[in-house]
Amino acid sequence: MVERMGSARFWFAAAFIGLLALVPAIAAAAGEPYYVTVFSRIMVFGLAAVGLNLILGFGGLVSFGHALYIGIGAYSVGILSFHGVTSGFAHLGTALAAGAMLAVLIGLVCLRTSGMAFIMITLAFAQMFYFLAVSLRQYGGDDGMSIAARSDFALVSLDQAAVLYYLIFGLLAAALYGLHRVVHSRFGMVLRGCRANERRMVALGFPTLRYKLAAYVASALVCAVAGVLLANLTQYASPAYMQWIVSGDLIVMILFGGMNTLLGPVVGSAAIVIIEDLLTAFRLGLPWGIDAIVSAHWMALLGALIIVVVLALKNGLYGWLVAREAGAD
């Protein structure tokens, strides 16, 4: 899926990214610093979803346990800070190293299975590490741990919300660019080939396991970076970041945004966060207490929306946009 210059989709993507770049300025002008926090959150989860989409959308591997790597990233920051290591480079380095090591080991085991078993075993590994984090009582266990200060990246201080925002934005842009190159490279073609018809790829002589493993590790590393950013944003690390519900949320974001595109998951992340924000503050003055019901039980509406999107829009919101445009060609 090449973004051609001049196509509607290209302009949408450009506008979306442009808007993201301007959020801190708009927020400052409107006097609402809260925007910066909300959009930081959107981008962090969008980044994780983008990572997952490498293997889910392009590789056809439904991993229900990628939240595990978010947790690895978050706890890298948390545990190192706890022991007095505040260097952001150390945090990032540890997250990437630990993430890579675990992803290789877990990937080797999981990729032996496929289909339903793959979904379940990825879920199981995430649960395993969730319980491991819960058992680490000295690092807060179930209750999680507060992180005293944000990562120290020498040149910049992340204490300012806007600075952290641009760091996240920069890393998201870098990830998008990197994945764009990967997907349109030979590696990417093999990966997409594996999704379409693995037997044929094997018959053609490709070591499919190696390609899938490499993609799995790459996607895990993106999630680990997202975890480091999440810990900085909330100044908190908790086993809850690794729960299967979070993995489910990432998949829903990919669904809403479209799994055949790179930017889709970020759009999906924005959609989910904005829907949540809109519905929990629902105050249109409707009769029969509908307002209160909607704001209290908004998750039911989200669930219904997910079902409708799955049954109706086969490629998500953004992918639907793609399909429309492709159909018009």
Place this chain on the structure above:
Amino acid sequence: MKRLLALAAASVLALAAMPAAAQIKIGFIATFSGPGAALGQDLYDAFMLGIDHAGGKLGGQAVEVIKEDDQLKPEVGVQIARKLIEKDRVQIVTGVIFSNVMMAIHKPITDAGVFFIGSNAGPTPLTGKGCSRYFFSTAWNNDSLHEPMGKLATDLGYKRIYVLAPNYQAGKDAINGFKRYFKGRIIDEVYTQVNQPDYAAEIAQAAAAKPDAVYVFYPGGMGINFVRQYQQAGLLGKLPLLSTATIDGTTLPAIKEAALGAITASPYSPDLDNPQNKRFVADFQKKYGRIPSWFAAQSYDAAQLLSSALRRTKGDLTNKERFRAALKAADFKSVTGPFRFNTNQFPIRNYYRVDVVKDASGQPAFANKGVVFKNHADNYSKECPLK
């Protein structure tokens, strides 16, 4: 494409649609779902009754209470605390039932210079070294809550006790507090997972150890589950069950007769004999159809405390030191008896022995059986640098 633009526009509008109010905004954080839900509801209902009794305002100022559910999850607590501070721009936060949530949100709230009136959880780390000039408690330090039972257990002649509590800050504090005043031997301390539903395994271990009595701290739904399973295992009546914060106003309706004969220690009993308590209990019962628990009493006190402080500063929150002094004066009459603040801004108060007996209509009810500790201060005020 148009649809996406509309969504974007709507979201911008939604985020911007905030009323510019001259009211004082108070963020109310408590657990409103799961096994702790009844506790959060008591806390909230009593706070609103307190506003009612103060004439629909606090200290003559119009207030807006923004209620948020922490779901007994510290990470959710952190998120809603930040939302309350950054989006809703509250000047005061109150509530918080559980110590794990309290531990997570104490720093973000006090760092932002927002006044925090805790009406239940009082984790030990925040009572001593971690105290903050912006944090006041109308409840107790977690240890102190369990110290009276330690003394009672000694007085009742128990020599060997088996102890169980949930594995979070409050559980550890509970056992520490109990140990400080219990002169016998603790044969084992068991920490179970928070919100664990099934205690069959732990109850079997406790019975096998053959103690003189079992002491537990299980707030909310955990307590209901534990006492019911204790009864199902045939131990009720055979192995004495001592507890604090387990059989209280919120859990008694579910435990019912299984609780008769229970001995508890508490900062409050609904039958305390002072005029403000009589009014409180009568109106609470009339408005909400149930007897208030100590959670309710502490939250009602929080409303009264805020009212008194706001009256003193005439609603001015810009001068924080002045508001803090107004709070510190604690110029109100607590429903729980004598009340004043220690240097660490935690209360100096009475603790009572409260038994569960049959009331006039044959229903299980709480009866105050005397003061165990009078004007009791917590053990950690010396570690707090505040004056």
Place this chain on the structure above:
Amino acid sequence: MTSSLFFTQLLNGLQLGILLFLLSAGLTLVFGIMNFVNLAHGSLYMMGAYFAAAAYRWSGSFIVAGLIAVPATLALGLAVERVALARLYSRDHLDQVLTTFGLILIFNEVVRFVWGSAPVYMNVPSALAGTVSLFGLPYSAYRFAIIAVGLAVGAGLYLLIHRTRIGMLIRAGAANGAMVAALGVNIRLLNSLVFGLGAALAALAGLMAGPIFAVQPGMGEPILILTLVVIITGGIGSIRGAFYGALLVGVVDTVGRAFLPGILREFFERAIAQAAGPAIASMLIYLLMAVVLALRPKGLFPVKHG
């Protein structure tokens, strides 16, 4: 640690295993025969528990509660299957995961709306409120009843699957669904039957779990995860696998939770050992599953595909 204590914990593990078996039996059939990932199975368990709690409160009789809850959940399950899930049988697993995930959200909110967020408590039926004496040990009569009922249902299921015509069709469907349809069997009816059976078993589990666990929104998810582990370990589509897998998981979890803290306390501070114990016991279950999968990728008692 005495042997009687160990025996009691073993019984507790057995009781948990039986509950897991009731849930896994239905789910493994749905997985195996319809190749359908149904994450909403935990929600059916939850609905069974809520219907039972409401019926118990209304009628005062545990038996009546069961007679109302099980058919009601069965009907609910069939309705959901016809309306939402049937069109997903031919879609890929991701769509099934997402749809049933959406259903979980909806069910949790519906329950919260109707019954509130606070747990609903069910009393143990008074006939079973006492204790029975097993080899001189007092054990809760109610939990013993759960084991008895579960074993009876297990035996019934075995007879159904291995001794009746319907059971033969189910086994054939699990081995090769397309062939069964080609042979002229009404596959839609068979699918509905299997789904309904699963829903009924889940409802029974919910009914029996009600007095022990708190009946609250979201109670289905932790059990669902354990159930998924049981099914993968035991073998998808295999009732025998579900049975042995469930017992294994139940016993490992309970015995681990009971005795690991004591073992860990030799090395660590008390509060740390107490937190680590149950967590490591939980990890053991997943480790077990991973080891089983590494050695026998199709589970312990896989269905032989013809």
